[in-house]
Amino acid sequence: MKREKLENSLVKIKRIFMGMQGTDGLLFKLLTYGLLIGIGFVYLYPLLYMGSFSFKSLDDLLNPLVNWIPTEFYLGNYEKANEVLNFFSTLLETLYVTVLPALAQTAVAAVIGYGFARFEFKGKKVFFVLVLATFIIPPQVTLIPRYIFFNELNILGSLQAFLLPAAFGQGLNSAIFILIFFQFFRMVPKALEEAAQIDGAGHLRIFLTIALPMAVPAVIISFLFSFVWYWNETYLAAIYFGDQLTTLPLQLQKFVATFQKMFPAEMGLSGNQLNEGIKMAGTVLSILPLLIVYFITQRWFVEGVDRSGITGE
Known part of the structure; x- marks a missing residue:
């Protein structure tokens, strides 16, 4: 009985991580979403960088404490x-x-x-x-x-x-x-x-x-x-x-x-x-x-x- 329970538990764990067909499991989804997030970050990073720095005043640019979010909405x-x-x-x-x-x-x-x-x-x-x-x-x-x-x-x-x-x-x-x-x-x-x-x-x-x-x-x-x-x-x-x-x-x-x-x-x-x-x-x-x-x-x-x-x- 213990052996059957152990095998059933292993099967359930395998289904959770690998899925029924290998492409619908938790592991596959984590890899897929991780890859998409990484690719998206590579494309979005330059836009976010430009948008953030374009609203920084000279004081914000010289202030090492101001990184991504400007202290004011500067349109100059x-x-x-x-x-x-x-x-x-x-x-x-x-x-x-x-x-x-x-x-x-x-x-x-x-x-x-x-x-x-x-x-x-x-x-x-x-x-x-x-x-x-x-x-x-x-x-x-x-x-x-x-x-x-x-x-x-x-x-x-x-x-x-x-x-x-x-x-x-x-x-x-x-x-x-x-x-x-x-x-x-x-x-x-x-x-x-x-x-x-x-x-x-x-x-x-x-x-x-x-x-x-x-x-x-x-x-x-x-x-x-x-x-x-x-x-x-x-x-x-x-x-x-x-x-x-x-x-x-x-x-x-x-x-x-x-x-x-x-x-x-x-x-x-x-x-x-x-x-x-x-x-x-x-x-x-x-x-x-x-x-x-x-x-x-x-x-x-x-x-x-x-x-x-x-x-x-």
Whole structure:
């Protein structure tokens, strides 16, 4: 009897820690949640650090007793950062040079992806490989020839330097979006399009009224990723736009130099000295629009990732 009770107790303990199938036990859950909390902390720590230090006054920054929670809700850092970044006008200019190319790139990628998925033509596989090769080739390889080409077209210093490649399927990472639409349109049943053809619908009408509405998750994913990539692009933007156009990330790169010009350091004026709180406030302002866009569109974003197969299926 004692041996049976001992065995039953061991079985119960094993079920508690290991579960019935090995994936529903306490040990597995602890490992899973511990891993998720660790990964989440790695991603959230920079945001928490920026948010905390951006509200610290100079006294809080110099006080070793003040670590994460400021003694007061200090907004002076954001006032200085707003002046240095010229936030609202720069934000409008950033949206101008990101939203339009992202829309053009999404629309063109949808058309190209649908063409590869639904039509058979000579050299289709070769063209598809060439499209994918544009993503494999580093952009630094084509930077100089493209710069010379844009200079001959006289589009340097204008939005056309971003918009023109996007309109011809050669925007930032366009091959990824073409591949997303290609895979998504292949999953759409051909019977729907064949029924529309029987009713007299042409290819353009089928694409606009049947295929594209069913590919809304792919459209959302492509536009959001394209928007973020154009927003964060500073290398090409600095080369193509020069001093004619600017973005928040570009202004953030010049933050220290701009601050020193606007607020020259003077003896006895500590408010004119650049500190970590002002830098963090400038960083928060530069990423704040992206965070707002994500929080507004996160439901559609998650649905699009789930349905478009961008996870690598």
